[in-house]
Amino acid sequence: MIQLNDKKYTCPIDFSLSFIDGKWKILILSHLHYCSNRSYSDFCNNLPGVSEKMLSQQLKELERDKLIIKTILSKKPYRVEYALTEFGKTLTPLYQFLSDWGIQYLKQNGIDYIKDQHLYK
Amino acid sequence: MIQLNDKKYTCPIDFSLSFIDGKWKILILSHLHYCSNRSYSDFCNNLPGVSEKMLSQQLKELERDKLIIKTILSKKPYRVEYALTEFGKTLTPLYQFLSDWGIQYLKQNGIDYIKDQHLYK
């Protein structure tokens, strides 16, 4: 049993998971991995199905955990930008693996995501 | 939007996640990765905090998704054994990455899991 900041983890994997479980988290992170800088509404428009409630909740937690950083571009008309931190980038192999793994499975089931990517919005 | 077996996925990552999200799934899989063959009670004893209800539920889903396979060792005194399938083994980079990533983070926070592993049950 590993203990850190009042929380307990059964093993390192359990610990790692604590950063990334939560609906939308990996999707948000990988989105940033592929697009680097995104606004709040970029997420709204590109993650089909997220409610704003969930989105801001997850963004807040990711920020708290230092995986992403929010930059305030302007205050008067409030504009922001989200990006992966260096720490968030250390999860790159994860984004890549999950993507590759999924693509390969799909291919074996007759869906060529790479080839048909233009079909997907 | 990707469609497969009546379900929709926003991207390959979303699709991959559908196999592994669910409390305990990654933990069960990685457990099998490190120990190869495990009985039902092995899981009970080595995943601190799982309820039997959750355990059998997750095992069932993992089996359905062909990530693990259950072998019935004997019927009369009912004994079984769980193991990763070849397909389940294709997730090996995931188990490894999540483990390494966690260990490294912990180390940077003053917890040397490798060195202190004997302390953890």
Next chain:
DNA sequence: TGAGTGACCTACTTTTTGGTAAGTTATTTT
């Protein structure tokens, strides 16, 4: 013979999660 073990299942309840829809502030566009 009675207790314990292994591999579960089931009903019931509680907790957590997530959806819905509306509201806020300040600006830009029409």
Next chain:
DNA sequence: AAAATAACTTACCAAAAAGTAGGTCACTCA
């Protein structure tokens, strides 16, 4: 001047997930 956009927040509620505690069947061990 009205509508739309950006970036959120909030309250309320339904649904889903997970905990609890019990039960089953068939051994095996003391």
